[in-house]
Amino acid sequence: MQNQNPTRVVTGEVRLSHAHVWEPNSIQGGKPKYSVSLIIPKSDTATIAAIEKAVDAATEAGIGKFGGKRPNKAALKLPLRDGDIEREDDAYQNAMFVNANSITAPQIVDENVAPILDRSEVYSGCYARVSLSFYAFNTNGNRGIACGLGNIQKTRDGEPLGDGHISAESDFGPATGGDDFLN
Template identity: 75%
Template sequence: MSNMNSTKVVTGEVRLSYANVWEPRAAMNGGKEKYSASLIIPKSDTKTIEAIERAIDAAIEQGIGKFGGKKPNKAALKLPLRDGDIEKEDVAYQEAYFVNANAVRAPQIVDELVNPILDRSEVYSGVYARVSIHFYAYNVNGNRGVACGLGNIQKIRDGEPLGGGSSASSDFKPLSDATDDFLA
C-alpha cells in the first residue's frame, strides 16, 4: 500500500496561472478533459519548494514498479518542478518555480475561512492561493517521470489578472446623469 501523505504537499502562497479550475478542458492535442492550473511558487518560499522536492523523491520511490523495479536516475526523468527564470519569458514566472497540476476530479475551492467559493469570478489566473497537490510516477509510451495532481484550492487574496485583457472599470468611465437627458 502506498503512502500518499509522503507525496502530498499543501503549498504556501502561490499564484495561479492558466487556471482551469471551474470546468475541465482537454489539452490542445485532445485527450481527457481535466481541471488544471500552473502554480507559480516564489523562489523565496523554500519551505514549499523543499516539501515538493521531498514529495517528488517519495513518488519516485513509490513508483519503482513503473520503472522496471529499479530506481531511475532522477536526471533521466521528466520532473514537475520547473524554473520560471529559465523556461518562461512571462514576468509573472520570474524569480519563481512552477508546477503544472491537473486532475480529472473538480477541486474544492474555498476562501480563507474554508467556506466554499461559488462565484467563479473569485478564482482566476492571477489570484493568490494555497493548493493541495500530490505527486505520482508515470511511465507511458517511453515517457517516464513524475506528474503533479491538483487537489483543492484555498484563495488567499486577489492579484492582478494574468493573461492580458482589461477590466470594464479600466475600459469605461461612468456615464454622468447629464447624458440621461434623452430619457426626459
C-alpha cells in the same frame, strides 16, 4: 492537521496561472482535466523543499513503474520547473512552477474554508494555497513524476494574468459614438 502521505504537499501562498479550475479543459485533444500552473516564489524555500521531498517519495513509490529500479532523476520528467529558465512571462520570474491537473474538480474555498461559488473569485493571477499529490508515470516512453491537483484555498486577490487573452477593451477602446470607424 498534518497529512502523513509523503507524496502530498500543501503549498504556501502561490499564484495561480492558466487556471482551468471551474471547468475541465482538453489539451491537444486529450481527456478534459481541471488544471492550473502554480507560480511559487523562489523565496518560499519551505514549499519548494516539500515538493522536492514529495517528488522523491513518488519516485520511490513508483519504482514498479520504472522497471523495478530507481531511475536517475535526470532521466525523468520532473514537475518542479524554473520560471527564470522556462518562461519569458514576467509573472514567472524569480519563481519555480508546477503544472497540476486532475480529472475530478478541486474543492475551492476561501480563508475560512467556506466554498467559493462565484467563479470570478478564483482566476489566473489570484493567490492561493493548493494541495498537491505527486505520482510516477511511465507511458509511451515518457517517464516521470506528475502533479495531481487537490484542493484550492484562495488567500487574496492579485493582478489578473492575461494568459494570452486580450480584453475587448484593449482591442477596441471605448466607443466614441461617432461613425469614424467607417472612414
